[in-house]
Amino acid sequence: MPASKISKDDLKRHLSEKLTDYTLVGPVKSRLAYKFDVISNVDRLEIEYTTTVLPPKKQFMPTVEPLIRFQGDGTAQLPLIPTDRPVALVALHSCDLIATDLIDTIFATAPGDPYYKTRRENAVILGVRCMEPCDTHAFCNAMGTLDQKGGADIFLTPLDHHFLVEPLSKKGETFLAGAALSHSGDEDAQAVGRIANERDKQFRSQEKVDLKALSDAMTTSRDHEIWDELAGECLACGTCNITCPTCYCFDMCDKMELSLVDGERRRSWDSCQLREFAEVAGGENFRGTRADRQRHRFFRKGKYLFDRYDLTGCVGCGRCVRQCVADIDPLEVYQRLLERRSARV
Amino acid sequence: MSESITIPEQTLYLPIPTPVTAVRMLTKTECLITVELDPDRIEPYRPGQFFMLSLPGIGEAPISVCSPPEAYPRLQLCVRRVGKVTAHLHQLAVGSTIGIRGPMGNGVPLEQLKGQDLLIAAGGLGMVPLHALINHIVKNRADYGTVTVLYGAKEPGELLFRDELLQWGSRGDLNLHIAVNIADEDWMGHVGMITTLFQYVSVDVAKTAAVIVGPPVMYHFVMQEIRKLNLPPERIFLSLERRMKCGVGKCGHCQINEITVCQDGPVFSYDQLKTLPEAI
Numbered sequence: 001m002p003a004s005k006i007s008k009d010d011l012k013r014h015l016s017e018k019l020t021d022y023t024l025v026g027p028v029k030s031r032l033a034y035k036f037d038v039i040s041n042v043d044r045l046e047i048e049y050t051t052t053v054l055p056p057k058k059q060f061m062p063t064v065e066p067l068i069r070f071q072g073d074g075t076a077q078l079p080l081i082p083t084d085r086p087v088a089l090v091a092l093h094s095c096d097l098i099a100t101d102l103i104d105t106i107f108a109t110a111p112g113d114p115y116y117k118t119r120r121e122n123a124v125i126l127g128v129r130c131m132e133p134c135d136t137h138a139f140c141n142a143m144g145t146l147d148q149k150g151g152a153d154i155f156l157t158p159l160d161h162h163f164l165v166e167p168l169s170k171k172g173e174t175f176l177a178g179a180a181l182s183h184s185g186d187e188d189a190q191a192v193g194r195i196a197n198e199r200d201k202q203f204r205s206q207e208k209v210d211l212k213a214l215s216d217a218m219t220t221s222r223d224h225e226i227w228d229e230l231a232g233e234c235l236a237c238g239t240c241n242i243t244c245p246t247c248y249c250f251d252m253c254d255k256m257e258l259s260l261v262d263g264e265r266r267r268s269w270d271s272c273q274l275r276e277f278a279e280v281a282g283g284e285n286f287r288g289t290r291a292d293r294q295r296h297r298f299f300r301k302g303k304y305l306f307d308r309y310d311l312t313g314c315v316g317c318g319r320c321v322r323q324c325v326a327d328i329d330p331l332e333v334y335q336r337l338l339e340r341r342s343a344r345v
Numbered sequence: 346m347s348e349s350i351t352i353p354e355q356t357l358y359l360p361i362p363t364p365v366t367a368v369r370m371l372t373k374t375e376c377l378i379t380v381e382l383d384p385d386r387i388e389p390y391r392p393g394q395f396f397m398l399s400l401p402g403i404g405e406a407p408i409s410v411c412s413p414p415e416a417y418p419r420l421q422l423c424v425r426r427v428g429k430v431t432a433h434l435h436q437l438a439v440g441s442t443i444g445i446r447g448p449m450g451n452g453v454p455l456e457q458l459k460g461q462d463l464l465i466a467a468g469g470l471g472m473v474p475l476h477a478l479i480n481h482i483v484k485n486r487a488d489y490g491t492v493t494v495l496y497g498a499k500e501p502g503e504l505l506f507r508d509e510l511l512q513w514g515s516r517g518d519l520n521l522h523i524a525v526n527i528a529d530e531d532w533m534g535h536v537g538m539i540t541t542l543f544q545y546v547s548v549d550v551a552k553t554a555a556v557i558v559g560p561p562v563m564y565h566f567v568m569q570e571i572r573k574l575n576l577p578p579e580r581i582f583l584s585l586e587r588r589m590k591c592g593v594g595k596c597g598h599c600q601i602n603e604i605t606v607c608q609d610g611p612v613f614s615y616d617q618l619k620t621l622p623e624a625i
Binding site for chain 2: 272292
């Protein structure tokens with residue numbers, strides 16, 4: 001357990017002081033929900049929050065970003081990503097920390113993505129332990145991401161009047177330099193244990209999803225009736241992809257200025273649930289039905305990424321089901337697939 | 346050929362401006378674009394690989410290598426006019442510049458094919474990457490055993506590289522069989538699907554490899570014929586077509602199961618594809 005703590009006021013004071021060197025990004029209250037936003041006044045920052053609508057991936061991979069700039073003379077250039085001020089990304093829940101690990105893996109795997117890596121390397125990440133379930137949709141406990149620290153540089157655990165503080169990297173230690181840390185004793189560790197115990201009972205499902213078993217179950221579930229059932233409900237709107245912290249698929253298209261000589265090649269978030277996602281120029285569509293696309297979505301979360309990188313593609317944040325008009329719930333899908341598997345065995 | 350070039354990560358999505366040295370219409374819908382690659386920035390390519398071609402303001406599209414590796418640093422690309430980018434590529438003039446990224450993908454495993462008898466089956470535009478392979482074989486003929494080429498097209502007017510087909514057919518060391526689905530008045534050759542050409546094929550199972558490129562619908566039928574030949578799956582190679590945006594394994598469009606076609610393919614052995622649902 002951590003040996004340091006900081007009072008809640010002192011942490012805010014420290015973050016405020018850091019504004020001179022860092023661009024601070026963290027959860028703020030929006031009209032209807034929380035969102036990650038740039039913060040110039042730490043009073044807006046809500047370190048203890050229920051989860052945001054959009055995941056923090058937008059910090060490293062904006063919804064739309066220029067990859068190439070074209071000049072009038074026909075030459076193309078890379079846009080520069082400013083790194084003069086490091087970014088402090090504050091108060092990521094464990095689900096988002098693990099999701100960040102996954103996208104780090106993919107975008108750092110050779111050939112590495114320069115845009116993502118530049119932003120990522122420029123950021124210090126402060127994680128925060130969840131002391132209660134975000135709501136009735138979250139199932140991070142079932143996916144094994146609850147309490148995980150992932151690639152956080154600092155991990156905070158909120159108690160009544162202070163945070164326990166764990167620096168996890170050199171970057172984290174540098175960020176904490178000068179903070180009013182004090183010693184944290186066993187009683188704090190015990191308090192965390194007590195709260196976590198109570199917290200765990202409040203999740204909607206107490207059962208852990210066995211990730212290996214899920215991947216195996218998917219292998220034999222290509223023809224499962226669930227895909228057609230989901231296809232009957234899914235509106236193919238792509239909201240699940242947009243709100244998912246581990247979805248990173250993108251489209252690339254050119255945008256010219258009115259002059260038609262200068263312009264940009266941009267990438268923007270894309271969604272495998274949209275009909276044209278796997279369609280080729282001749283009109284052939286390799287995932288032409290909603291059932292194909294739902295299966296692809298869930299197999300990607302539960303099987304493809306797990307098989308390739310040994311990381312869960314679903315972190316149980318619950319964002320997709322929270323926003324899904326058709327109430328499609330990944331945990332229910334996983335449980336159905338695992339059920340049939342155990343019925344067969 | 347030059348040594349392999351290390352492409353700096355910073356230029357992952359940056360097209361290299363490349364001069365167009367020739368443009369020739371092959372059919373009503375396909376044109377052959379010749380470009381001169383910058384050997385300091387673009388490494389040698391292999392049959393079965395592809396390049397991302399782009400025009401500023403229009404967009405980018407993956408296009409198969411059409412010329413043999415021996416042509417490097419010259420590169421030929423055969424482009425069918427099917428969409429926005431390809432329509433603009435068709436309007437290119439000699440002396441203009443296009444953006445190029447690549448070569449991408451694994452390509453045909455030439456090392457594995459060496460010393461083998463080869464059965465090559467091309468359906469429609471599948472002849473484009475196979476044109477690169479066949480020309481490579483022709484230039485290194487002693488490296489291969491018996492070579493049989495099956496080529497199926499919808500109609501005679503869609504046959505690509507007609508002058509070269511004549512040359513290949515008259516070489517004497519290359520068995521070329523061509524089929525068209527629908528003949529016209531001038532067509533004197535075989536009429537039927539490409540599968541009907543297999544009646545002319547006999548292979549030595551012990552030392553034959555097959556390379557097949559065509560539209561997905563062709564694979565279903567051609568594979569039935571290939572299976573009858575009892576070739577081992579690890580010596581049957583197919584190239585897959587997929588929507589691609591980045592070409593570097595990031596954008597997710599060409600993902601099949603845990604692989605990305607642009608990085609792990611586009612050429613796969615049948616052995617690999619058998620365990621890849623959705624592949625064909």
